[in-house]
Amino acid sequence: MTGKVCIVTGATAGIGYETALALAKKGATVMLVGRNTDKGQMAMARIHTATRNEELFFVNADMSDQSSIRDAALAIREQFPVIDVLVNNAGTWVSQYTPTVDGIETVFAVNHLAYFLFTHLLYPSLRNAPDTRIVNVSSDSHFQTDLHFEDLNLSKNYSGLRSYAQSKLANVHFTYEFERRKPDAHVAINAVQPGLVYTDIGLKHTTWLHALGWKLRRSIWRGMTPAEGAQTSIFLASSDAAKGQSGLYWDRCKPKPSSPASYNEENAARLWGISEELCGMKEGFFAG
Numbered sequence: 001m002t003g004k005v006c007i008v009t010g011a012t013a014g015i016g017y018e019t020a021l022a023l024a025k026k027g028a029t030v031m032l033v034g035r036n037t038d039k040g041q042m043a044m045a046r047i048h049t050a051t052r053n054e055e056l057f058f059v060n061a062d063m064s065d066q067s068s069i070r071d072a073a074l075a076i077r078e079q080f081p082v083i084d085v086l087v088n089n090a091g092t093w094v095s096q097y098t099p100t101v102d103g104i105e106t107v108f109a110v111n112h113l114a115y116f117l118f119t120h121l122l123y124p125s126l127r128n129a130p131d132t133r134i135v136n137v138s139s140d141s142h143f144q145t146d147l148h149f150e151d152l153n154l155s156k157n158y159s160g161l162r163s164y165a166q167s168k169l170a171n172v173h174f175t176y177e178f179e180r181r182k183p184d185a186h187v188a189i190n191a192v193q194p195g196l197v198y199t200d201i202g203l204k205h206t207t208w209l210h211a212l213g214w215k216l217r218r219s220i221w222r223g224m225t226p227a228e229g230a231q232t233s234i235f236l237a238s239s240d241a242a243k244g245q246s247g248l249y250w251d252r253c254k255p256k257p258s259s260p261a262s263y264n265e266e267n268a269a270r271l272w273g274i275s276e277e278l279c280g281m282k283e284g285f286f287a288g
């Protein structure tokens, strides 16, 4: 991976940190993206100590805030006119209905719209690489739901589970719809199910009851280590075996079927249009 530029969102903890570490170990230039600069500097220092890779960078972006995403993407594009890998990984689980500064429910904004907007903004650099890889970290929890078009924010009937599952289904729809619309054949996009991974995702924006539930779930069901959970993202981002594979849903480094709802092309196109509108993309996704 020497000479390749990889961007990893949510690289300050969990699966994203391990993905950034592994790509740095392989010699890539790695840009870590996170919402907390202290954690970002610490993550970079740990990766540097482990790999001696000098090509490590950090940019602060709050993925719940579209202006922050735009600023970060602009800075990254200025620094890197060619980007080989984008791993959309930053994710959240929120117990109570919480609108963002843009007035969008937080889980939908961070887990889906941020993937959509960030990919759009970085696309001019992504398309310049010879073998571009985009990885969207989704989850098998998407099997539990369909899209709630009547109220995508779930403002009237919010539940953390429904909102998380819907956002992860949106990741799969985005992946498949991107594949259908993409103007550049050399750009690969895939969605990933990491498995149940022992991270703190369920402890950060949750009630004590949900936090307890997550602690029990990740322990009793023996969640994988974050390093194990990152394996499919790393495989898709860097392996020769994954070259040319695109528009698929992956688990344990193998493609598998996603939920029946995720193959609804009408819903995918509708979500794409709504996402463009919510992100203010008057110019269209692939322009820029």
Ligand SMILES: NC(=O)c1ccc[n+]([C@@H]2O[C@H](COP(=O)([O-])OP(=O)(O)OC[C@H]3O[C@@H](n4cnc5c(N)ncnc54)[C@H](OP(=O)(O)O)[C@@H]3O)[C@@H](O)[C@H]2O)c1
Pocket: 009, 010, 011, 012, 013, 014, 015, 016, 033, 034, 035, 036, 039, 061, 062, 063, 064, 089, 090, 091, 092, 110, 137, 138, 139, 140, 193, 194, 195, 196, 197, 198, 199, 200, 201, 202, 204, 223, 226
């Ligand atoms: N853990 C699992 O069992 C599991 C299963 C299926 C899918 N996933 C998916 O895997 C991905 C990574 O999750 P994880 O389990 O590794 O969780 P994690 O340890 O909590 O890591 C999530 C990362 O996203 C960042 N993040 C959260 N909200 C953000 C925001 N508004 N702006 C910028 N960065 C933000 C976090 O930053 P901080 O360090 O500042 O918190 C952290 O770096 C997510 O997309 C999740 O949905 C996880």
